[in-house]
Amino acid sequence: MSSAPPEVDEQRFRDALRGLPGRVWIIGLGILVNQVGNFLPVFIVLYLTERGYSAGAAGLVLGVSGVGKVLGNAVGGHLADRIGRRWTIVLSAVTTAGLTAAVPFLGPLPLIVAVVGLIGVTSQIYRPAVAAVLVDAVTTNQQRLAAFGVFRFAMNVGAALGGVIGGVLAGTSYVELFLGNAAACLLFGVVVAMLLRDAPQSRSDQDDADTQADRAVGYRQALADRTLVRFLLMTVVAEFVYIQSTVGLPLHVSDVGLSPGDFGLLIGLNGLLVLLLELPITGAVSRYRPEYVLAIGNLLTGVGLALTGFMTGMVLLSATVLIWTLGEMTTSTISQAYLGSLTPPRMVGRYQGLYGIAYTTGTGAGPLIGGAVYAIGPWALWALVGAAGLLAAQLSLPRRRAAPQSDRQGNEHHVPL
Incomplete structure (x- = not known):
């Protein structure tokens, strides 16, 4: 328990928030863009039932997507440590954009199940890498809390805006809805590719040996x-x-x-x-x-x-x-x-x-x-x-x-x- 008065501790948290490095705000911007356009998980059931598929078929699609999300986190965690945070995020964003853009043009249910399952994988690959960027960017507990606070705030604002925008687009055209989702994913990847750089790593022989051991x-x-x-x-x-x-x-x-x-x-x-x-x-x-x-x-x-x-x-x-x-x-x-x-x-x-x-x-x-x-x-x-x-x-x-x-x-x- 801190011996300082509460207002002092809260001021320190606010100072940490104001002093966050630029990489945290880049991630916050990217997450905001991505969440604003994250329509597919919310509207896929309505899209399928409107096309005449049963509730059971929609449930199957959701189930396969859920399994894909678990796998995507495992793959993303490995890639974030192996190829770096930046390119893991870009890979996730670009592949998700391409697959999502294809959804409204798919016909047979097995093909929809397969593609949405792959989207479940690719759409989660970026998450461990994004969290790793935030951990890399800060050095103190207060900064870490502030960085993840910004991350959560960006996600919540994006989700709130996305729900409203998605409702409007769904009432107009599901093609526009999913293409909008793809565009948001692609923009997320562009933001990260252009603005973010991975934290510099030590290149000593011992570090290289340790890294090889960690990977093994x-x-x-x-x-x-x-x-x-x-x-x-x-x-x-x-x-x-x-x-x-x-x-x-x-x-x-x-x-x-x-x-x-x-x-x-x-x-x-x-x-x-x-x-x-x-x-x-x-x-x-x-x-x-x-x-x-x-x-x-x-x-x-x-x-x-x-x-x-x-x-x-x-x-x-x-x-x-x-x-x-x-x-x-x-x-x-x-x-x-x-x-x-x-x-x-x-x-x-x-x-x-x-x-x-x-x-x-x-x-x-x-x-x-x-x-x-x-x-x-x-x-x-x-x-x-x-x-x-x-x-x-x-x-x-x-x-x-x-x-x-x-x-x-x-x-x-x-x-x-």
């Missing part, structure tokens, strides 16, 4: 880090909990007699709170130990969503949205910044790739498990969400270390933890 071991070495594995498990569980805001919450809203418009208002409240308050909240919690911040945030998310099942009116449901959104804002930026503090220098891409795999696994499995459990009984889902929130909070806490060997051999005194 790869993900196996990363997964030997028990702290990382615990963090990844926490991420899977936490994302399963959070994704119920798009699965259990709309089902509950319908069951209690509210309209889809009411659900839209609740999600809109979540988005507004995140845009207005996430950066200030990140600054406020930046002076505390990240493990405890993550634990409290995951607890708030679990409790807020679990309480959904007890609420029937918009006022009370809005109160639960406030609780779980506070948990979301507390954990989102801290989570990736904390991972950055755990990462060995030449393993940044792989660590971030594993984080992406855990994230997409939680968000991909969440709807399947959540929907199945809700079919058994709504109470079962909300009980599971509450228990999973507690588990995520527990996994966030620091792992207890074993006592030193000398203390275990006949010594009665123990070092306090």
